[in-house]
Amino acid sequence: MRKSAATLLLALALPFGALAQAPVQYTVAFPNAVHHEARVTVVFAELPAGPLQVRMARSSPGRYALHEFAKNVYDVQATDSKGKTLAVGRPDPYGWDVSGHDGTVRFTYTLFGDRTDGTYAGIDAGHAHLNMPATLAFARGLEQRPAEVKFDTPTGWQVATQLRPDAAKGTYYAPHLQYLMDSPTSLGPQKVRSWQQQGQTIEMSVLHEGTDAELDTYVDWTKKIVQEAGAVFGELPAYDFGRYTFVANYLPQTSGDGMEHRNSTSLTSNRPLRGPGAIDNLGTVSHEFFHAWNVERIRPRDLEPFDFERANMSNSLWFAEGFTQYYGELLLRRAGIYNDADYCQEALGGLVGAMLNSPGAARYSPVQMSQQAPFVDAAAAIDPNNRGNTYLSYYYIGGANALALDMMLRQQHKTTLDAYMRAVWQQHGKTQQNYAPAKPYTLADLQRILGEVSKDTAFAGQFFRQHILGHELPKFEELLAPAGLLVRRARAGQASLVGRLTFNPADSTATLGSTLIGSPLYQAGLDREDVLQKIDGQRLSSAKAVQDLLATHKPGDALPVEYRTRGGLRTAQVTLAEDPTLEVVPYETVKRPVTKAMKKFRADWLGGKAK
Structure with missing residues (x-):
């Protein structure tokens, strides 16, 4: 049979010998969707002799903790090519060993899923949103085989996925397991908008309950974000099948999430595509689309390839996620979705405040925060921890350092963070092979490229020693002043306990959360x-009552606090502090003069770059 050009190119990209291997064939059906179940059948053919080790993933691309997806799999059955029932053993909690086969195993199971987000599977009578590691079993030793997936869907459901469609077969194709597991799929009554960008198709496939007009406006904003992201790197990535898909689920039953993938992103939110909720959703669009470069193609060596059977630790999430956090918000400003004041309030204040007020950021480096991801990235645990005093998310510590580095490069080295990201892209992202980066980066690579872009290797070394391998806090007041931006206390002069209280109306008391160093x-x-x-002799009837009490005092006042601890009733003198909440505001807000140089600096930084 004649091969198309696309098929030939795909064949050349596969590992030697892969064409001779029978594809792993999946069928996903929904006979009991109303009760959140799917029935999945997998056919493994042309198998060598011996037991087949079938497994469910324990982790998922873009997530770093263990999630044990096998817990939602049951009614497992296996037969051979003639329909003979095969023995299925359970060697561990994560999978099944199938023995006695004749070279073919037909493996069938029921999957339960009722969480619609980027990590799990959400199934109901109206839709299914499937993260593949939570959905599809795989077999050890067959990871390089291609896969074909058939979705047996109810009438009216369409498929949104980065998997390559094969209209003749009615299936969807993945070249190997890594790509299959990286391909979230939404099934339901899709509303699709698509456009061309640099000769490639960008599409948004959406499930939502709003109007077509709301969707059209939302897509118009998305187009601007796509253009501004491309301007940072000077080009779009070469999407493997010429297409990038926003796989979006904006229904009331969904959980808020965004998860990056190689040629798509999974977007889930219960916020509608109108009003303030739309802006929040666009923030996720911006962040996740930036990942099409940073972390999907510009990828740390310690995450390549992704291991589905263990937690994946990286030293570089401060860059992969944190620098993306910085750009996700910056692109909203450059696209005109934020103005300067919005950007300060919604983005800069949070980054600066988190960095300067976090006890963890003053103790541990961005690299060490990155290494904590398996314990914090949607990880489940029931024991208390002390992360309030030891941890700051790599999103925030990385984003804050991205902001600081951008300011340093602009002020001291006549270049920008954009130029740095383009250089990393050219050296470690643009060239791909077998659907993966040809040269994943190390920390040493990132430092070396910073030295090249800044033309100052001593600066690059110092920045990494102090701010990436170390935990020195940036001087944001000085760094933001040339842009005419002020870092200040949001509630200057107000007294505070600096604590988290949960109020107990039944007896007018309040229970403390973890207290910060x-x-x-x-x-x-x-x-x-x-x-x-009691505080200063008064009962704690509500948050407002406490606020009213503190409003009659000033920082430095000492108040008696009566409390019950594990050792019994106690009284302590608590010296109030000034409310530490920080904000970043334009000089115009506080009627400070804004010079021409400040306006130019700000425009060069925050102004749109798309042509």
Whole structure:
């Protein structure tokens, strides 16, 4: 049979010998979708002798903790090519060994899924949103085989996925397991909008309950984000099948999430495509689309290839996620979705405040925060922890350092973070092979390229020692001043306990959350689960009552606090602190003069770059 040019190119990209291997064939059906079940059948053919080791993934691309997807699999059965029932053993909690086959195993199971987000599977009578590691079993030793997936869907459901469609077969194709597991799929009554960008198709396939007009406006904003992201790197990636898909589910039953993938992203939110919710959703669009370069193609060596059977640790999530966090918000400003004041309030204030007020950021480096991902990235645990004092998300510590580095490059080295990202792209992202980066990067690579772009290897070395391998805090007040932006206390002069209280209306008390190092409550010896009974002789009837009480005092005042701890009733003197919340505001807001140089600096930084 004559091969098309696309098929020939795909064949050349596969590992030697892969063409001779029978594809793994999946069928996903929904006979009981109303009860959140799918029935999945997998055919493994041309197998060598011996037991077949079938497994469910334990982790998922873009997620770093263990999620144990096998817990939602049951009614497992296996037969051979003649329909003979095969013995299925359970060697561990994560999979099944099938023995006695004749070279073919037909493996069937029921999957339960009722969480629509980027990690799990969400199935109901109206739609299915499938993250593949949570959905499809695989066999050890067959990871390089291509896969074909058939979705047996109810009438009216369409398929949104980065898998390559094969209209003749009615199936969807993946070249190997890594690509299959990286391909989220949405099934339902899709509304599709597509456009051409640099000779490639960008499409948004959406499930939502709003109007077509709302969707059209949302897509118009998305187009601007796509253009601004492409301007950072000077080009779009070469999408493997010439297409990038926003796989979007904006239904009331969904959980808020965004998950990057090689030629698509999974977007889930219960916020509608109108009003403030639309802006929040666009922030996720912006962040996840930037990942098409940073982390999908510009990829750290310690995540390549992704291991589906263990937690994946990386030293570089401060760059992969944190620098993307910075750009996700910056692109909203450059696209005109934010103005300067919005950008300061919605993005900069959060980054700067988190960095400067976090006890963890003053103790541990971005590299060390990245290494914590298997414990914090949607990881489940029931024991208390002390992360309030030891941890700051790699999103925030990385994003804050991206902001600081951008300011340093612009002020001291006559270049920009954009130029740095383009250089990393050219050296470690643009060239791909077998649907993966040809040269995944290391920390040393990132430092070396910073030296090249800044033309100052001493600066690059110092920045990494102090701010990436170390934990020195940037001087944001100085760094943002040339842009005419002020870092200040949001509630200057206001007294605060600097603590998290959960109020108990039944007896007008409040239970403490974990107390932060250096805070008034920590200094006074109070800790998590202590119950405050009175402050300055007054009962704690509500948050407003506490705020009203604190409003009559100033920072430095000492108040008696009666509380119940594990050792019994206690009284302590608590010295109030100034509310530490920080904000970033344009000089215009506080009627400070804005010079021409400041306006130019700000415009060069925040202005749109798309032609």
